[in-house]
Amino acid sequence: MSNAITPKNENYAQWYIDIVKRAGLADNSAVRGCMVIKPYGFAIWEKMKNQLDLMFKETGHQNAYFPLFIPKSFLSREAEHVEGFAKECAVVTHHRLMNNPDGSGIIVDPSAKLEEELIVRPTSETIIWHTYKDWIKSYRDLPLLINQWANVVRWEMRTRLFLRTAEFLWQEGHTAHATQKEAEAEAKQMQEVYATFAEQHMAMPVIRGVKTASERFAGAEETYTIEALMQDGKALQAGTSHFLGQNFARAFDVKFLNENNKEELVWATSWGVSTRLIGGLIMTHSDDQGLVLPPKLAPIQVVIIPIPKRNSAIDELAEKLTKELHLNGISVQYDTDEKQRPGYKFAENELKGIPVRIGIGNRDLEAGKVEVARRDTTSKSMMPIEGLAKSIQNLLNDIQNNLFESAKNFRKENTSYSDNFDDFKDVLNQKGGFIEAHWDGTPETENEIKLKTKATIRCIPNNQEKSPGKCVYSGKPSMGKVIFAKAY
RNA sequence: CGGGGCGUGGCGCAGUCCGGUUAGCGCACCUGUUUUGGGAACAGGGGGCCGCAGGUUCGAAUCCUGCCGCCCCGACCA
Incomplete structure (x- = not known):
């Protein structure tokens, strides 16, 4: 609730x-x-x-x-x-069941043993x-x-x-x-x-x-x-x-x-x-309000909520808008459930990560506008009904881009470089994230670091220019940086 | 596999220590009324083998024994 x-x-x-x-x-x-x-x-x-x-x-x-x-x-x-x-x-190991002779239920039929066991892939x-x-x-x-x-x-x-x-x-x-x-x-x-x-x-x-x-x-x-x-x-x-x-x-x-x-x-x-x-x-x-979905993967990209009292003018606009958006390949749901109030629907839609919510009420209609809320920033604005389908398409693109840019910024802020092991451990424990560091290329060093910090080498990045340095753990020569992190 | 937790209406829980009327609460559900611009209110109503199996007892959700299941944390992995 x-x-x-x-x-x-x-x-x-x-x-x-x-x-x-x-x-x-x-x-x-x-x-x-x-x-x-x-x-x-x-x-x-x-x-x-x-x-x-x-x-x-x-x-x-x-x-x-x-x-x-x-x-x-x-x-x-x-x-x-x-x-x-x-x-x-x-x-x-077996291909048949049977009733347990003692009447206690079903057991594996011992006579149905497979010649060669099968592995579930x-x-x-x-x-x-x-x-x-x-x-x-x-x-x-x-x-x-x-x-x-x-x-x-x-x-x-x-x-x-x-x-x-x-x-x-x-x-x-x-x-x-x-x-x-x-x-x-x-x-x-x-x-x-x-x-x-x-x-x-x-x-x-x-x-x-x-x-x-x-x-x-x-x-x-x-x-x-x-x-x-x-x-x-x-x-x-x-x-x-x-x-x-x-x-x-x-x-x-x-x-x-x-x-x-x-x-x-x-x-x-x-x-x-x-x-x-x-x-x-x-x-x-996603955030503390719920799921946040990028528009390209959201099963419902736009939800339209009538603000009571719902009437034919609201229905007409919602239906017109739905058609226009559908023509552009956008999935829309017009939420006509009268049992739930708008506040409840707003919260549910946020929980489900629906990228764009349009609220249509009589006050807005008179002003020629509707309320449009975007899930990524949780901000709301009034948009003119004139050209709304186009505005919504642009907004969906904005949200898609904004989510990607925000995630890139987050990654940037949470990517560190480390050239000594004490610092490496501090960063890992206090901040986490990706740590770029030099590695001497040996499985022994990789394993030692894993045992001591639980961090593993996530990958040796592609297309990296050669940047010789010293291994963060052993101090031995290294030909390039690798990415360390704790992983799921 | 180790550590911890939990099994009670659909969901979340209280009750268990210290046994005792009809097992209780919130949400959800059903009916009705008034509501409706950020999670509505009131009234009425339905729904429970208390994880399973034994045992103790006049009497067990509660005590004892055994079993089962799931979740969370860790080691292994996408």
């Missing part, structure tokens, strides 16, 4: 949970670590999915679907891959590369550019709504190429697609970079990542694109004949983003 959202600065984790629940995005379910994504949350996911799907298709990819289950033996074919995923897999490289063996014979079959939208399961020890759930929705692209160069270009291209989506649609600035060896995807030779900074100063890995070399081709014996009739192993990439992005979206923009 009254604002039940825990203030951000009081308890950020609780604030996040309150937003997810009160805005109606998702709920915990009867299954540990698995969430119910509610209609409003799913509508946001659909908007993300539609845009990403478009971008994948524009870059030449096709959708397909592979099985939920993976034979256990497949997972062990690639040594690093099994090492990375085996600990967190759900396993199917934690990711699909293995089943897909097993399939690719049949699909790829010639250089003419390449490149093979496939994406799948799916659910996967990783039996995480600790879960958080959207950010880390045992089951989650995602897309996983799996491509096969004739040359290393082409596969690397693909992996980089998809990193850029993700970055473009994050920045232009989510209004979430990201750093493009590569992972260090220890943070790399299990089975990858290079992991390209986009890293975002959340409001509490922690980093979020928002999307990754992997150059897999020939590791999976070797494990699943996927070879092709080149133009010279010579047999070669295929080069691979894989890349994915998940419903975690919704968590990132929340923690980039």
